Amino acid sequence: SAVISQKPSRDICQRGTSLTIQCQVDSQVTMMFWYRQQPGQSLTLIATANQGSEATYESGFVIDKFPISRPNLTFSTLTVSNMSPEDSSIYLCSVEGQNYEQYFGPGTRLTVT
């Protein structure tokens, strides 16, 4: 299984600002994923990030709001832009294992005031 780290672990931000979340994996992976988990809720896939191509966004998520970078096979960033209180959530990155299982990072807890 992969070891995944995320930065920051938590942050409190003012509305209208942007936050970039970093995800680092200890091995090279083809696909990385970004999820959102609102308090007490399930996980919702935001987008899939493949190295060397643009991210693929799920319904309800757009690139202008959640731009993603994937500069190499071990790293990705997710930016939450022009934040509002509704963006308060836990943001998780994950990578795919050999049998399509997912390994998650520890998450970034974002509070927007």
Add this chain to the structure above:
Amino acid sequence: GQQVMQIPQYQHVQEGEDFTTYCNSSTTLSNIQWYKQRPGGHPVFLIQLVKSGEVKKQKRLTFQFGEAKKNSSLHITATQTTDVGTYFCAGTGHSGTYKYIFGTGTRLKVLA
């Protein structure tokens, strides 16, 4: 679109009691995965089921995939306080794809 519901939403049990969570999909699934998320933690992969009617065991945990591949269950025998957390199923309608839809989750509390 595809929906994956879990029941119950919450369950409190006395330590030593059994626990079961049920996962139901609106569409036929190719395979299903189960994850555990401890309070304040991130989801951790437990197991994947692929075949119709498949049953897999991990110590006190028994996982089952329905014959019609539209439902699944996780049963814990003789719960322990370490079993506390939220259990999610995640299903996909297509094999070989990353697009898993996570279930609504069942939050388990174990009273010592």
